[in-house]
Structure formats: C-alpha cells, structure tokens
Amino acid sequence: MTLLEDARRGIITDEMKVVAQAEGVTEDFVRRGVAGGHIVIPISPYRDVKLCGIGEGLRTKVNASIGTSSDIVDIDEEIEKARQAELAGADTLMELSTGGDFLEIRRRVIENTTLSVGSVPLYQAFIEAARKKGAVIHMDEDDLFKATEDQAKLGTNFMAIHTGINWETMKRLKNQGRHGGLVSRGGAFMTAWMLHNEMENPLYRRYDYLLEIMKEHEVTLSFGNGMRAGAVHDATDRAQIQELLINAELADQANAFGVQTIVEGPGHIPIDEIATNVQLQKRVTNNKPFYMLGPLVTDIAPGYDDRVAAIGAAISSSAGADFICYVTPAEHLALPTPEEVYEGVISSRIAAHAGDMVKLKKTRALDLEMGHARRDLDWERQFAVAMNPERARHIRDSRSPADTDACTMCGDFCALKIVGKHFNF
Structure with missing residues (x-):
C-alpha cells in the first residue's frame, strides 16, 4: 500500500504524524489532505529523509x-x-x-x-x-x-x-x-x-x-x-x-x-x-x-x-x-x-x-516577536528570530556602535530610545 492508499483507508502513518507536528495542524487534517490529493509527503522505500508536507493548509x-x-x-x-x-x-x-x-x-x-x-x-x-x-x-x-x-x-x-x-x-x-x-x-x-x-x-x-x-x-x-x-x-x-x-x-x-x-x-x-x-x-x-x-x-x-x-x-x-x-x-x-x-x-x-x-495568518507570530525585540532593543532576541542569524549578527558586529543599545544607522538619535524615555509601550 502506498502512503496515499493508507490515507484513503483512514490510516494515520508515522509520516503524517511528523508533518502534522511540524505544521501545527491535526494528524487527521494531514491524512485527509493526502487522501484527497491536496497534500503530498515525498518519501522513498530506499532512504529515510527529513519529512516535508506540501499542500493545502501547510x-x-x-x-x-x-x-x-x-x-x-x-x-x-x-x-x-x-x-x-x-x-x-x-x-x-x-x-x-x-x-x-x-x-x-x-x-x-x-x-x-x-x-x-x-x-x-x-x-x-x-x-x-x-x-x-x-x-x-x-x-x-x-x-x-x-x-x-x-x-x-x-x-x-x-x-x-x-x-x-x-x-x-x-x-x-x-x-x-x-x-x-x-x-x-x-x-x-x-x-x-x-x-x-x-x-x-x-x-x-x-x-x-x-x-x-x-x-x-x-x-x-x-x-x-x-x-x-x-x-x-x-x-x-x-x-x-x-x-x-x-x-x-x-x-x-x-x-x-x-x-x-x-x-x-x-x-x-x-x-x-x-x-x-x-x-x-x-x-x-x-x-x-x-x-x-x-x-x-x-x-x-x-x-x-x-x-x-x-x-x-x-x-x-x-x-x-x-x-x-x-x-x-x-x-x-x-x-x-x-x-x-x-x-x-x-x-x-x-x-x-x-x-x-x-x-496562513498564524505565521505572523515571528514578526510580532521581532517587533517586540526591536522595540525593546533586545539584540539577542532579534538575532534568534532572524531568518539568517549569523548574517544579522555579522553586519552589526562589523560596524559596532558606540552606544551598544542602538545601531550605527541612528546612533545617538535612536528613535526607540528617545521615545522610550517618555512613553511606556
């Protein structure tokens, strides 16, 4: 039986469980998507891979x-x-x-x-x-x-x-x-x-x-x-x-x-x-x-x-x-x-x-976290959320500011620091 045939028989396979966990959806959502031809999970009987679900709702x-x-x-x-x-x-x-x-x-x-x-x-x-x-x-x-x-x-x-x-x-x-x-x-x-x-x-x-x-x-x-x-x-x-x-x-x-x-x-x-x-x-x-x-x-x-x-x-x-x-x-x-x-x-x-x-509206959570990290001038949090943390850190470190809270784009005139003294967000 293929993965698609298992899904049609109502069987939730290990592959479907892994994809559901990675995507934050239910296991049956993935099974129904595979059964309907709306989701695929590329696999092979000859090797194990990092499983990847592709399709509707993912x-x-x-x-x-x-x-x-x-x-x-x-x-x-x-x-x-x-x-x-x-x-x-x-x-x-x-x-x-x-x-x-x-x-x-x-x-x-x-x-x-x-x-x-x-x-x-x-x-x-x-x-x-x-x-x-x-x-x-x-x-x-x-x-x-x-x-x-x-x-x-x-x-x-x-x-x-x-x-x-x-x-x-x-x-x-x-x-x-x-x-x-x-x-x-x-x-x-x-x-x-x-x-x-x-x-x-x-x-x-x-x-x-x-x-x-x-x-x-x-x-x-x-x-x-x-x-x-x-x-x-x-x-x-x-x-x-x-x-x-x-x-x-x-x-x-x-x-x-x-x-x-x-x-x-x-x-x-x-x-x-x-x-x-x-x-x-x-x-x-x-x-x-x-x-x-x-x-x-x-x-x-x-x-x-x-x-x-x-x-x-x-x-x-x-x-x-x-x-x-x-x-x-x-x-x-x-x-x-x-x-x-x-x-x-x-x-x-x-x-x-x-x-x-x-x-997928739920994917905005990381952008919200980055917004908060920037507001708080929390550079480590910004690096952690960044899509490429190493590049972000390298750019900042290569042009280190005198004021370690700010960056060299604004320096002493950092908008967040100026307003932060007078307004509590």
Whole structure:
C-alpha cells in the first residue's frame, strides 16, 4: 500500500504524524489532505529523509535545484551546494545534472543530504542518447523508462515528468508562437524527439507503465511544465494552458492509481497575472499541490534574478501556491556557485514567509516577536528570530556602535530610545 492508499483507508502513518507536528495542524487534517490529493509527503522505500508536507493548509515550501552542466562537472562542488541549500533552510532539493555520470552524481548527492531529492529522468535518457548516438532525437523510449526506474531505486523522492507535451500541446505552440522561444530543457528535448520521429510523447502514450514505476517505488509524480514561459510576454499563453489541462487530467488518474502528485506551474509571469495563474491551476487540478517555478516578474535584471523571483514567489504564495522553486542570482548567466545557492534559498524563504503571512495568518507570530525585540532593543532576541542569524549578527558586529543599545544607522538619535524615555509601550 502506498502512503496515499493508507490515507484513503483512514490510516494515520508515522509520516503524517511528523508533518502534522511540524505544521501545527491535526494528524487527521494531514491524512485527509493526502487522501484527497491536496497534500503530498515525498518519501522513498530506499532512504529515510527529513519529512516535508506540501499542500493545502501547510507552510509554503522551498526547493533548491543543483546539478552539473556540460561545461562544469564537479561532484564535490554539487555536494557542497546541497549542503549550503540545507544550511539555508531549503525544504527539498532537485538534482538536475546534465553532465558527467548521472547515477553516480545523484547517488553521492543523495548520500550527503537529509532532504527529499527530486530529479528529471528525461535529462539522463536524452543526453545519454546524444552521447552514444549523436543526437537527442535518437533516444530509445525504453531507455527513458529505464532511467526513471534506475533513479527511483537510488531513493529519489519526487520526479518532474513531462507528460503534458503531446500533439495537441504542440499544435497550440505552433499556432500561437513565442516571443521568448521554448526555454524548458525537457520541453525542448521531447518536442525535438516527437517532431523528428513523428511519434507521440512516450510518457503520455505509455502513461500506465509510467504510473506502475511511480507506484512500485513510491515516487511522488511532479507534472513537469515543459511549455512554461521563458519571457513575461509569453505568460499564460495557449501552449501553457493546454499542457496544464492535460496534466490536470493525468494527475487525477495518478491519484486514483495510488500515486501522490504535484502539478508544476509557469516560470516568467508579470505581477498582474500571477494570482490568475494560481487560481486557474488550483481550479483545473482539483486543488492539487502547486509547484510554482519562480515566477520571474521581469526579464531585465540578470544578476539579480533571485530578487526578481522572490517578488513573484511572495505573490504566488499569498495567492495559494504550495511549493516554489528557488532562483539564484546566476540564473540566465551561469551555473551557480555554492554561495549563490545559499543566497537563492534565503531569498525564496523570505518570499515564502511573506506569502504565508497572508495565506496562513498564524505565521505572523515571528514578526510580532521581532517587533517586540526591536522595540525593546533586545539584540539577542532579534538575532534568534532572524531568518539568517549569523548574517544579522555579522553586519552589526562589523560596524559596532558606540552606544551598544542602538545601531550605527541612528546612533545617538535612536528613535526607540528617545521615545522610550517618555512613553511606556
């Protein structure tokens, strides 16, 4: 029996108990959410992980993505990125390598993190075809399912699978066109393969077989967004919506089969379309957990895209998104460093918390505590409540004030000290 099937039978598992305790909700609330397909808890029979509940009524979670490229293959650095992501407070990790020995890299990353790990097995199948046969279009579809199963056996907890790219989706893309092109690597691989071979996407055509693999290895199925916009002017277009509709129907089938599901959302979206995208996605998927990729709200800030995405992620979270994928300052420019991974996680955690302050009112308690600590000039309490205590302490200590109660921003003219002498809050 899978976790989803246990929930439907009324069984509260140990995993559900842990998530309920961490989120401050009842155990039956979590069980009912899992049973209804509104909450997922990515697990694996092959490894123990730091359990993470994603979905309705729970704190917005943050994923950090790492992985080698065809230009830079350094497994030790990827392990360090995983460590930095975990130190910064990421809830999950996606290992998305496109260079080197795929299974060895994933095995070592999994061994060096306690987080749930996700992957995109399509990358391995297509890139190995390019290495062995000269081009991604020569991939054997059986190799695609073998890569999926091999990665599952390593203890991968969730997988982004590009099921929604089919001939109907391709027709919408062709008829409308794109200002920013097709930016999803998985979407590009599968589109090229389909056009060259004049065959339907095997992940869609052999979907029943895919579900058997997911269920056997207890992998949470995250429906990949291969038609996501890579430019704000392509947001909410026909290809994106067509893929969403297909994935929504397939997610219902997966849940009925006993497989937990997440539905991924688009990447570049202007601010005025974010809430609409969240509401649409939630509505057509029957309120499945929504994994928002970004979203980036403008295209003109390379080098600062962690901040661009944080703006979109905060709005997404407040509107009901359950899971956001971080973006680093290096997005669109280079493979991120471990330091940039850390910064990306912090930016996304700030955004998720800001959104939860709207979506889950109870998360405002920490902000209230910080307000009191600042009013009282209690610096140790401020550091304790801060999202990154070490950074806050370092900045203050590096510019120590003459008056240890105040800071060097105000010095002798600290508003709180001036008013505090005459008014008791």
